[in-house]
Amino acid sequence: MSRLPVKSLAALLAGTSVLLLASSGAWAKSSDRGQAMDIEAGATSGSLDDRQPTVLSNGVTISQGSLQIEANTATITTRGGEPVRAILTGGPxxxxxxxxxxxxxxxTAGKVDYDLxxxxxxxxxxxxxxxxxxxxxxxxxxxxxxxxMVNSSADSSGRVKMTIQPKQGQAAPAPAPAKPAPKKGTN
Incomplete structure (x- = not known):
């Protein structure tokens, strides 16, 4: 596993932590933001400045508190030494x-693209x-x-699907009692 140089790691941490917590948005565990972030990859390449993105590859794992992420690659783009875009791809x-x-x-997704x-x-x-x-x-x-806001869209070959479960403890309303059948011979 490859470890990143300190400057690159700082930029990556800033970008990835925002990406990761943002990607789960309202779902994120708030205490995860204050946890250390561990990032591992099979390889890294890129410059320590804005000339080209830093690419983590060959299996990227990122963990921060309860957050766990796996991707084939992570590409971090910086401007002025600050991350401006993070793209996670692969496998899914x-x-x-x-x-x-x-x-x-x-x-899960084939690609996660975060514009900071x-x-x-x-x-x-x-x-x-x-x-x-x-x-x-x-x-x-x-x-x-x-x-x-969350927006979902389908391409020409697909549909967006949502399932919403009832809150715990809220049972479906009981069906109305059946009316007794009229007795034969009475009006």
Missing amino acids: VKLKQQLDDGTPMNA TTEVVIFTDKVNIQQPRGSLSGPRVVYNMKTG
């Missing part, structure tokens, strides 16, 4: 995190987000961190 990208209420969130300047995260290619209260799947999910 897998995100797991514990929610504040202790329940799990799992997400606009604070928009785009999940594409077989997106599947699972939580105990429901799920969302489709070819594309866009999450705007500033507004909290």
Whole structure:
């Protein structure tokens, strides 16, 4: 496994931590933000300045608190020494995190693209987000961190699918009692 130089690691940590927590948005466990982030990759390449992106490859794993991410590659672009874009790709990208209420969130996508300047995260290619209260799947999910808006869209060959489970403790209303059948011979 390859370790990043300190300057590159600092930029990557800033970009990736925002990416990772943003990608799970309202789902993120708030205490994860204060945890150390561990990043491992089979290889790294890139410059320590803005000339070209830093690429982590050959199996990237990122963990921070309850957050666990696996991807084939992570590409971090910087401007002025600060990360401005992070792209995770491959195999698919897998995100797991514990929610504040202790329940799990799992997400997969072929690609996760986070623009730090606009604070928009785009999940594409077989997106599947699972939580105990429901799920969302489709070819594309866009999450705007500033507004909290989630937009899903389907391409010509697919559909967006959502499942929303009832809250725990809320049973479905009982069916109305059946009316007794009229007795024969009475009007």
